[in-house]
Amino acid sequence: MAFVEKKLPANASAVDKGLAWVDSRFPLTKLWNDQWGKYYAPKNFNFWYIFGSLAMLVLVIQIVTGIFLVMNYKPDANLAFASVETTIMRDVPWGWLVRYMHSTGASAFFIIVYLHMTRGLLYGSYRKPRELIWLFGVGIFLCLMGEAFMGYLLPWGQMSFWGAQVIVNLFGAIPFIGPELSLWIRGDYVVSDATLNRFFSFHVIAIPLVLLGLVAAHLIALHEVGSNNPDGVEIKENLDKDGHPVDGIPSHPYYSVHDIFGVTVFLVVFSAIVFFAPEMGGYFLEANNFVPADALKTPNHIAPVWYFTPFYSILRATTSQFIYALEIGVVAYVCMIFFKSRLAGLWKTIAVIAGAAIIIAFNVFEAKFFGVVLMGVSVMILAGLPWFDQSPVKSIRYRPSWHKYVYIVFGISFLVLGYLGVKPPGVWGSAFSLDIAQTVSQICSLIYFGFFLLMPWWSAMGTFKPVPSRVTFHAH
Amino acid sequence: MSIEEQVDPGRRGLLVATCAAGGLAGVATGAAFVSTFQPSERAKAGGSPVEVDISTLKPGEKRTVEWRGKPVWILKRTPEMMASLDKTESKVADPKSEKTYSMPMPKYCMNQARSRVEHKDVLVVVGVCTHLGCSPGDKFQEGAQPSLPDDWAGGFLCPCHGSTFDLAARVYKNKPAPDNLDVPPYMFLSDNKIIIGKDENGEAA
Numbered sequence: 001m002a003f004v005e006k007k008l009p010a011n012a013s014a015v016d017k018g019l020a021w022v023d024s025r026f027p028l029t030k031l032w033n034d035q036w037g038k039y040y041a042p043k044n045f046n047f048w049y050i051f052g053s054l055a056m057l058v059l060v061i062q063i064v065t066g067i068f069l070v071m072n073y074k075p076d077a078n079l080a081f082a083s084v085e086t087t088i089m090r091d092v093p094w095g096w097l098v099r100y101m102h103s104t105g106a107s108a109f110f111i112i113v114y115l116h117m118t119r120g121l122l123y124g125s126y127r128k129p130r131e132l133i134w135l136f137g138v139g140i141f142l143c144l145m146g147e148a149f150m151g152y153l154l155p156w157g158q159m160s161f162w163g164a165q166v167i168v169n170l171f172g173a174i175p176f177i178g179p180e181l182s183l184w185i186r187g188d189y190v191v192s193d194a195t196l197n198r199f200f201s202f203h204v205i206a207i208p209l210v211l212l213g214l215v216a217a218h219l220i221a222l223h224e225v226g227s228n229n230p231d232g233v234e235i236k237e238n239l240d241k242d243g244h245p246v247d248g249i250p251s252h253p254y255y256s257v258h259d260i261f262g263v264t265v266f267l268v269v270f271s272a273i274v275f276f277a278p279e280m281g282g283y284f285l286e287a288n289n290f291v292p293a294d295a296l297k298t299p300n301h302i303a304p305v306w307y308f309t310p311f312y313s314i315l316r317a318t319t320s321q322f323i324y325a326l327e328i329g330v331v332a333y334v335c336m337i338f339f340k341s342r343l344a345g346l347w348k349t350i351a352v353i354a355g356a357a358i359i360i361a362f363n364v365f366e367a368k369f370f371g372v373v374l375m376g377v378s379v380m381i382l383a384g385l386p387w388f389d390q391s392p393v394k395s396i397r398y399r400p401s402w403h404k405y406v407y408i409v410f411g412i413s414f415l416v417l418g419y420l421g422v423k424p425p426g427v428w429g430s431a432f433s434l435d436i437a438q439t440v441s442q443i444c445s446l447i448y449f450g451f452f453l454l455m456p457w458w459s460a461m462g463t464f465k466p467v468p469s470r471v472t473f474h475a476h
Numbered sequence: 477m478s479i480e481e482q483v484d485p486g487r488r489g490l491l492v493a494t495c496a497a498g499g500l501a502g503v504a505t506g507a508a509f510v511s512t513f514q515p516s517e518r519a520k521a522g523g524s525p526v527e528v529d530i531s532t533l534k535p536g537e538k539r540t541v542e543w544r545g546k547p548v549w550i551l552k553r554t555p556e557m558m559a560s561l562d563k564t565e566s567k568v569a570d571p572k573s574e575k576t577y578s579m580p581m582p583k584y585c586m587n588q589a590r591s592r593v594e595h596k597d598v599l600v601v602v603g604v605c606t607h608l609g610c611s612p613g614d615k616f617q618e619g620a621q622p623s624l625p626d627d628w629a630g631g632f633l634c635p636c637h638g639s640t641f642d643l644a645a646r647v648y649k650n651k652p653a654p655d656n657l658d659v660p661p662y663m664f665l666s667d668n669k670i671i672i673g674k675d676e677n678g679e680a681a
Binding site for chain 2: 167183188
């Protein structure tokens with residue numbers, strides 16, 4: 001097709017003419033309208049719908065503060081600790097502010113992302129046709145975990161060092177190749193300068209590149225299929241004469257204003273933490289990390305930063321006795337699939353074989369290996385959500401009331417796992433020769449996995465409420 | 477069929493061959509990048525044996541030295557400490573040290589005390605927990621204390637996940653750590669001088 005220069009009347013402003021010149025060569029206006037300006041979002045968004053925008057804001061904060069931190073940081077085992085604690089925190093004018101924004105931003109990112117995921121869970125935002133949005137989101141979550149973990153090594157404090165030591169050694173639990181694999185990851189017999197340098201490279205360039213790509217994919221997919229809403233109603237099924245959803249409003253200016261308000265509230269809280277409680281009582285920055293890394297002395301209590309602790313608790317809960325409970329669970333689950341599912345015979349056979357293989361593996365390999373496996377699965381299982389959920393409605397509003405209790409029990413288990421993960425082992429003492437905290441975290445782990453794995457059954461059970469054809473909305 | 481729709485088998489064959497050769501070169505280059513992750517020559521050279529003088533080490537005292545970047549403990553056990561090993565024999569997961577963690581168990585230490593017979597009281601172990609690589613702390617005091625059972629016989633406690641070890645560094649049953657602490661190859665050069673990382677059979681692998 002021949003190139004057509006977009007013509008504007010002679011008296012058009014210079015800005016309009018310039019924009020027309022660009023639009024003929026690059027779809028600038030189209031991009032803006034598709035992605036935000038004329039993107040019709042449901043008009044019944046509530047409080048939960050602020051966290052996507054806030055996550056974008058925090059991503060920008062992390063990238064900008066990160067760029068400035070790299071200007072003064074030294075990725076060298078002999079210099080790293082001092083470059084953070086002396087150069088950045090004391091010598092560089094306002095360096096402390098940039099650093100505290102970055103460290104607080106890391107925790108803020110996880111708070112926001114966990115709330116963003118909770119929203120998806122409550123309103124079924126991962127259901128068809130939004131499966132890919134959810135999968136890109138899971139990818140973003142994995143990248144964030146990688147960023148947080150590798151970034152935490154960089155200050156080269158005791159917690160940085162020993163946290164990395166523990167996590168890298170997780171790979172050592174893999175049968176046959178494990179020890180070689182963790183040696184390869186570290187590049188030395190212990191976490192050392194080589195490890196610090198490669199983690200630095202991953203933290204500042206490799207993972208951020210992947211992360212940005214995934215964020216773009218997440219947004220493009222979202223703006224293609226359209227946003228879900230608290231009612232779980234597809235607004236594209238009711239279009240007005242212009243072809244816009246009747247229950248939709250253009251993101252600009254409506255949600256621009258909404259989000260700016262949310263950003264303001266967020267920044268008030270964020271600034272309060274940065275200025276008054278950057279360590280957040282040891283939860284955002286752990287006290288032991290103000291001691292330089294020492295390969296010969298493990299701190300008395302090692303705990304990951306709070307956002308990893310639910311998964312870490314699952315790792316700790318997997319003892320050789322817990323394996324017996326897991327074996328019973330696997331057998332029960334295979335029976336469920338065999339007798340209580342409508343899967344084809346082939347899949348049932350595969351389930352039985354897989355179950356048998358898992359039971360054999362339980363008896364061959366060490367509990368330590370399964371701790372690592374379960375920790376990995378506990379994160380990856382999120383990716384299966386669009387297919388586990390079989391309920392006829394998306395939103396929790398129209399599910400049977402008792403479903404709310406299922407979510408509450410799941411939520412509490414997740415929080416208890418998180419709490420126990422920051423505490424030292426045996427924090428609640430013992431009863432009947434059982435470590436109470438350990439037993440509780442084992443029960444919570446079972447609830448965590450049960451919530452997802454049994455979802456195909458429980459999510460379809462009960463009396464569902466009628467879903468309205470239009471969103472519920474009260475003008476204010 | 478018009479000429480545009482016909483496949484020229486000669487050219488198609490060349491195309492496949494070129495893509496295969498190019499792909500191979502790509503994979504080979506990738507392998508080179510993967511290899512850069514291995515320990516450097518300098519890191520490997522850092523693994524030479526270490527000599528330690530233990531003349532000042534009193535009974536009941538522990539010293540930590542660095543070997544291959546890892547803490548190696550030298551604990552001179554008192555007769556009471558040695559006696560505790562009989563009490564813990566039934567409580568530890570692998571009393572005979574049949575399983576190993578990251579290095580083979582030296583034959584001359586395959587006994588209850590996990591030390592050389594000529595200096596049975598001197599325990600030499602790598603102070604790295606076999607669970608996830610933390611360094612366990614000393615808990616030589618007997619009896620009830622936080623995070624430990626009431627009938628504690630003295631030993632080590634890993635701060636990370638609560639694995640406990642007796643005074644021969646054998647792991648207790650049903651703990652996250654699967655194996656006893658590693659015993660490195662070592663030998664006595666004289667009564668008060670130990671070399672770690674080397675024995676009669678040569679240097680550690």
